[in-house]
Amino acid sequence: MLDETDTRLLAALQKNAHLTAQQLGEMLNLSPSQAGRRRQRLETEGYIQGYAARLDPMRLGLNVQGFIQVQLGTHGPEQSASFARLVSTRPEITSAWTMTGEADYLLRVFCTDLPALNALLHEVILPHPAVARVQSQIVMDQLKRDAPLPT
Numbered sequence: 001m002l003d004e005t006d007t008r009l010l011a012a013l014q015k016n017a018h019l020t021a022q023q024l025g026e027m028l029n030l031s032p033s034q035a036g037r038r039r040q041r042l043e044t045e046g047y048i049q050g051y052a053a054r055l056d057p058m059r060l061g062l063n064v065q066g067f068i069q070v071q072l073g074t075h076g077p078e079q080s081a082s083f084a085r086l087v088s089t090r091p092e093i094t095s096a097w098t099m100t101g102e103a104d105y106l107l108r109v110f111c112t113d114l115p116a117l118n119a120l121l122h123e124v125i126l127p128h129p130a131v132a133r134v135q136s137q138i139v140m141d142q143l144k145r146d147a148p149l150p151t
Contacts, residue, residue, distance in 0.1 A: 005038065007151045008151075009039060010042065010048070012024060014151075015148060017051040021033070021036035022035075022142050024039065048135075050105060054145075054146075063111075063112060064114060064116070065138070065139040065142070066137060067136060067139070068106070068109060068111070069099075069103035070103060070106075070125065070130050070131055070133075071102060071104055071134070072104045072131060073130060079130035080130075082104070083131070086124070086128055087107065090120070092116070093109050095107070103135070107125075117136070117138070
């Protein structure tokens with residue numbers, strides 16, 4: 001169970017994962033060692049899965065962000081596993097979800113330009129034997145960055 005201090009610690013780390021035990025202690029009215037032990041416990045228990053840098057896709061030349069809905073023609077375990085393997089091998093696909101509704105999968109992709117997105121769609125995803133249909137949407141602007149989880 002999380003107490004209020006754990007919740008505040010998680011919220012603080014989502015905003016700035018570089019906070020030291022000293023800084024966390026000051027924010028939470030704990031000693032640095034208590035704050036450090038709490039963080040370590042939350043890591044061990046799986047509340048904190050890791051730390052990562054958030055990169056600017058435009059600065060990296062990834063000028064096109066899109067979402068691709070994929071509908072499979074057949075839904076057996078082999079087809080699903082094969083498509084999951086394809087998704088895991090493509091660096092352009094940064095997130096993938098299985099979905100309810102018309103689409104079986106929703107893929108978030110980052111590409112250098114429209115020809116690269118077109119190649120991903122027509123040379124990689126559509127030729128997969130289980131894929132029946134794709135629908136893509138290109139992101140024009142992102143109104144809200146990937147935000148911290150509510151705590």
